[in-house]
Amino acid sequence: MKPFLDENFLLNNKTAQQFYHQYAAPMPIIDYHCHLPPQQIAADMxxxxxxxxxxxxxxxxxxxxxxxxxxxxxxxxxxxxxxxxxxxxxxxxxxxxxxxxxxxxxxxxxxxxxxxxxxxxxxxxxxxxxxxxxxxxxxSVRNLLRKMNVKLVCTTDDPVDDLAFHQQLRKEGFEIPVLPAFRPDAAMNVADVTTFNNYVAKLEKSANTSIHNYNGYLEALKKRHDYFAENGCSVSDHGLEKIDAEDYTENEIKSIFDKIRSGRQLDEKEVLKFRSAMLITFAGWDHEKGWVQQYHLGAIRNNNSRMMQQLGADTGWDSIGDSPQARSLAKFLNTLDKGDKLTKTILYNLNPADNEVMATMTGNFNDGTIPGKIQWGSAWWFLDQKEGMTRQLNALSNMGLLSRFVGMLTDSRSFLSFPRHEYFRRLLCNIFGEEIESGELPDDMEWTGKIIQDICFNNAKQYFNWDSMIEDKVLNGETLQEV
Known part of the structure; x- marks a missing residue:
């Protein structure tokens, strides 16, 4: 009987064990998407x-x-x-x-x-x-990050955030870069009149401007986008049930904005048009700056209205949705590609039925300019478990290039969640180990070990252009050595 959770946990053969202990385990961590509170890092809570x-x-x-x-x-x-x-x-x-x-x-x-x-x-x-x-x-929270060999953290931040804690950390010279990510979901949420107009008031304050029309609204958001860039941001993120890709005209969007600002509820078509316009606008700004844009697709949030009213959002009442994803996502990406405005993009799905959709969608828009320009992101939320991760890795292997994958993230609010990277790495090594031992892959430890290290760390570092931020950082008196 095998012991529980020993050093070879999830590593079911000798080759997998060698890959993990020799190649994967020593690699540092880049957590390019999480919900860690930057104020707790700044305070070293x-x-x-x-x-x-x-x-x-x-x-x-x-x-x-x-x-x-x-x-x-x-x-x-x-x-x-x-x-x-x-x-x-x-x-x-x-x-x-x-x-x-x-x-x-x-x-x-x-x-x-x-x-x-x-x-x-x-x-x-x-x-x-x-x-x-x-x-x-x-x-302390900073030492918890050091303990897990974390080399960079990317938080998730609303456009109205002042980023004061990110600025404090940079000014202090904290050796683990803590970068913001631009998450403008609230800026697109026009389904509720009161919520949206309250958000516009917050945006006016943060952008130090008055917003009288749609052009003024875009100017204020662009000002915040620029501000994020000035504060080290190079990543945007969206949490959506699905991509909206309705046809619209500029005059329609201006009228829709005026309508909701006057306190009138939008109809469903108007909501879709406005959201579609905002997605295209944000993607254009991301492309201009060379940012990476991320789209988390497929969650139905706040299903329990009674508990939502009692406890608020993000308290455990969300689930996998079954919205159709492929056609609108293809239309959106194609619109950007036709206009030469498609930046590096990571797609995440929550419904496992969409695995192959996402794996093949990325191939439609990889144009050879850089390796893995359009990525299918790691198994997300309800899927970041053994079967979900394994299915994602296998589908990506079958329909794309696993070797160019940017790997795992925590997507967590907890400073104790970083062993999820270890969990992912063990599963990754086990897949390669099993296929080498069965003769399905050549017994080339050096090359396969390099591929594993790339997926664990190197691919993300290069994809996000974070080489210079990480390479020469000093940790406990020792310069990071590439494994």
Whole structure:
């Protein structure tokens, strides 16, 4: 019987084990998409206990606890941090075969050197041991990043954000670059009149301008886009149910903007036209600056209206959607390509039924200018587990070039989520190892090892043009050495 979560976890043959330990494990991490709060990095925050580090804001765990019959008081409610941890510990044994079981114990091992299984009986011991370590300077959030060999973090930021914490980190010379990403979803959200007009007021304040019409609105957003670029941003990101690609005229969009600014609700067609226009506009600005644009597609968010009203967004009431993706996505990318305005692009799907759609869509617009210009992103959200990652890697291998893939990200709000990169790397090495041992691939350790290292780190560093930011950074007195 194999031990649980040992050094060869998920590595089912000798070749896979060699690939992981010799080639993949030593590679640093670039987290090019996450939701880490930059203010916590700027403050070099220390968590008061593991509940704060682990359970605050983690709707993966919240959903599991609710499914296990845990009252909301112990999830987002007013129970003490110990009581919340205790309820999570009681839930963990019931998460067998859910990725949370693996992630929970990987994080206990990698951050806290805790190798005991978490359950009701061990909860108090583990809680106290982790809390004791979290109180030491070695467990500040910056040191948690260092501990995981993170070399760059890219956060997710609204156009109205002032980026003060990013500026502070740069001014201090923190050796791990923390870069903003431009996420203008709220600037396109015209389905609700009040929400949109409140957002325009925020934009006026951040751009220090008055907005009287659509042209003024674009000028204010462009001003913020430029401001982000001045503060190190080279990545945009969109979280959408699907790409909108309705035909529109400029006069139509101006009229639609005037209508919603007057307080009148838009009809569905007008919403689609406005969103389509904004997507094209943002993509054009991204191309001008040579940014990478990312599109996270396929989530249905805030399905439980009662709990949305009670707790707000991002509290665990989202799911996979089944919107058709291919035709509108192809039209959108083709429009940009025809106008020579298609920048480097990463597409993510949440519905696994769209795997092959995305894998083949990228090939339509890779034009030979750079390797992997249009990327199919890593398995996302509900799919970033063993089967989801494996299916994504296999589909990309079959229909694209896995060797040019920019690899894994955390997409997380937690500083304890970086073992997800390890999880991905183990699965990647196991796939190559199995096919070499079965004779499906040549036994060329050096070349395949290079491909694995590229997917783990080098491809992302080159794709995002972050070589100069990472190459000469000093960590604990040692210059980063390429493996």
């Amino acid at each position: 220390q968590f008061g206990n593991i509940t704060q580090a682990w359970l605050y804001g983690d709707h993966y765990k919240w959903r599991a606890m609710r499914t296990n019959g845990v009252d909301e008081r112990y999830i987002t409610g007013n129970a003490s941090d110990w009581e919340k941890f205790e309820k999570w510990a009681e839930t963990v044994p019931y998460t067998l075969r859910n990725p949370l079981y693996h992630w929970t114990h990987l994080e206990l091992q990698r951050y806290f050197d805790v190798y005991e299984l978490l359950n009701a009986e061990s909860a108090k011991r583990i809680y106290e041991e982790c809390n004791e370590k979290l109180r030491t300077p070695q467990y």
